[in-house]
Amino acid sequence: MKLHLATPADFSFIECVNAHGWKSLLPFFWDADTCVLSRVEDFGADGVALMHVMMNDGMVLIETDAAVNESDLTCRVQRMLQLDVLVADFHRYCEKTARLEHIPTLKQGRLLRSPSLFEDVVKVIATTNTTWAQTKLMVSRIVFSFGLQLPSDPLRRSFPTPQRIADVSVDEFAEKARMGYRNSSVHRIASAIANGELDLESWIDEGISSADLCKRLLSLPGIGPYAASCLMIYMGRYDRVNVDSWARTLVGKEFGRKVTDKEVHQFFESHGEWKALVYHFYQWADP
DNA sequence: TTCCAGGGGTAGA
DNA sequence: TCTACCCATGGA
Numbered sequence: 001m002k003l004h005l006a007t008p009a010d011f012s013f014i015e016c017v018n019a020h021g022w023k024s025l026l027p028f029f030w031d032a033d034t035c036v037l038s039r040v041e042d043f044g045a046d047g048v049a050l051m052h053v054m055m056n057d058g059m060v061l062i063e064t065d066a067a068v069n070e071s072d073l074t075c076r077v078q079r080m081l082q083l084d085v086l087v088a089d090f091h092r093y094c095e096k097t098a099r100l101e102h103i104p105t106l107k108q109g110r111l112l113r114s115p116s117l118f119e120d121v122v123k124v125i126a127t128t129n130t131t132w133a134q135t136k137l138m139v140s141r142i143v144f145s146f147g148l149q150l151p152s153d154p155l156r157r158s159f160p161t162p163q164r165i166a167d168v169s170v171d172e173f174a175e176k177a178r179m180g181y182r183n184s185s186v187h188r189i190a191s192a193i194a195n196g197e198l199d200l201e202s203w204i205d206e207g208i209s210s211a212d213l214c215k216r217l218l219s220l221p222g223i224g225p226y227a228a229s230c231l232m233i234y235m236g237r238y239d240r241v242n243v244d245s246w247a248r249t250l251v252g253k254e255f256g257r258k259v260t261d262k263e264v265h266q267f268f269e270s271h272g273e274w275k276a277l278v279y280h281f282y283q284w285a286d287p
Numbered sequence: 288t289t290c291c292a293g294g295g296g297t298a299g300a
Numbered sequence: 301t302c303t304a305c306c307c308a309t310g311g312a
Contacts, residue, residue: 021293129294134310180308181295224295244293 001067005060005074007083010091012107013055016081019111019280025123025136026143027159028112040150041076041115042158043068048148050156053077065152076115079204085110085236090274097271099283108281113234117200119159121189124230125182125222138179142186145176166194185222203235210237229276238276241268250284 007013017023017037023030027039037053041064049066051073062077078084091104103109114120126138146164147157165173165187174183192198203216210232217228229242241247243264251264259267271278 124293125295127293129292129307130309131292131311134292137310174308178309180310181306182308185295222295226294230293242293245291246293 001064003062003070003073004056005062005077005083007058007060010087010104010107011081011083011110013060013081015106015108016110017112019108021132022112022114022123025139027147027157040147040156040158042148042161043072046072048150048158050150050152053080079115080113082110082113082236090238090277093274100278100281102283103281109277111234111280114159117204117231117235118162118189118193120231120234121200121220121223122186124227125185126179127230128182128222128224128227138177138182141177162190162193165190182222185220188221210239213237214240233276233280239273241265241275241279247279254285
């Protein structure tokens with residue numbers, strides 16, 4: 001089936017997909033030559049389908065290899081591409097701020113995210129204290145071990161639901177996912193969702209303050225300041241910078257010396273509610 | 288062997 | 301609030 005979605009004038013599909021590394025984590029597959037983003041998606045009662053997302057005549061075109069619920073499909077793609085996230089105010093701020101002028105021109109500001117907050121949480125945990133190569137391996141092991149097979153190509157699988165992970169013991173999960181000390185965090189979160197103790201997805205649309213949202217995210221096992229700030233970016237909250245080793249490197253170059261996390265935060269302090277996006281799309285003098 | 292990578296959790300000061 | 305230490309994993 002085919003479906004078209006209208007996009008805001010300040011939306012760029014390419015910039016959204018390329019904004020960070022998520023396009024390289026299964027079940028996402030990004031074909032840079034054709035500019036088609038695809039992934040296997042578990043539509044529950046509608047089954048497992050292969051989804052292709054691309055631009056067509058200024059609109060987002062979604063193609064699936066099986067009939068699925070149109071409303072469900074639309075919601076998932078809108079979340080993936082942050083079509084519901086407003087960036088106009090951020091672009092206006094960038095227009096009058098040094099080293100940010102390129103952002104509205106390129107229509108940057110949206111970041112590819114997973115169809116569910118659960119998947120984003122698991123993937124962010126998989127980025128902590130490890131290399132990007134290891135992150136990709138951890139995520140691919142989760143997908144291949146616990147995701148559902150695509151009927152037309154059993155080698156491709158969906159990202160598992162919390163229930164699929166909760167259905168196995170933490171030892172079995174650890175043996176297959178090999179996420180090190182992160183195993184128990186992921187399994188605990190999946191189990192809490194599966195048994196009804198935790199309703200992660202409801203956090204997305206709740207109109208709570210950034211401070212309260214941050215507290216909630218920090219209450220999750222395996223989620224610390226860095227991970228919480230990353231997840232807040234995906235939820236349209238940019239007032240906390242996700243200080244990582246790359247941020248310390250870049251700000252350290254600006255200062256010409258090693259910097260503390262506090263100094264990295266201070267470096268972005270003047271950008272107020274846009275701090276995290278500024279870090280993400282900042283034009284560094286010597287990257 | 289040792290270090291460390293897109294940190295988190297904890298204890299102690 | 302800060303520092304120090306340990307935490308699995310796997311590549312360099």
